[in-house]
Amino acid sequence: AQKVTQAQTEISVVEKEDVTLDCVYETRDTTYYLFWYKQPPSGELVFLIRRNSFDEQNEISGRYSWNFQKSTSSFNFTITASQVVDSAVYFCARGGGSQGNLIFGKGTKLSVKP
């Protein structure tokens, strides 16, 4: 199976610290898509970013930034100056190839303490 691995199960930081969430994926496809979702306690998956395999340009959006490296099959996510409201479970996911579905990692629970 083409897995998505989030090695960090839980991370705890103090407010205003920077935090990076790691994601490593497996794929045999040349065209694929990578995602980050945030899941607060309410349960809804909130879309954060989608990247296609041909776009390795890293992006910064406010306090969020993403580092996509095809050479290492990694798609890491960084929150700068974390806030308590960032506390949630974050999922990395991969889609594409012949499959119309997303494959999710097991998630990283981020706790930001005041």
Place this chain on the structure above:
Amino acid sequence: DAGVTQSPTHLIKTRGQQVTLRCSPKSGHDTVSWYQQALGQGPQFIFQYYEEEERQRGNFPDRFSGHQFPNYSSELNVNALLLGDSALYLCASSLGFGGSFEKLFFGSGTQLSVL
């Protein structure tokens, strides 16, 4: 513009019973996918419906079945419930089958508890 809506939000059933979960896709979307999220795990793909047909299926037994209606809404049915079916069931909608996953939206889910 309403997003993806799922009903009910919570459900309690006993082993052996049958359950039906419902999903209305975001306006303009015609493809519905269902995912199961067990506690502490990432969502796992159950199946996807497009043009009222099941187009793809994940590794789930035949106890899990679905339907898509002409208005694109969808139902997920689970027969002979097991304790292990307790999970959050998420519906996602998108436009078109396969493709680039652009504009893929998830609902808030139905929390199913099997006692």
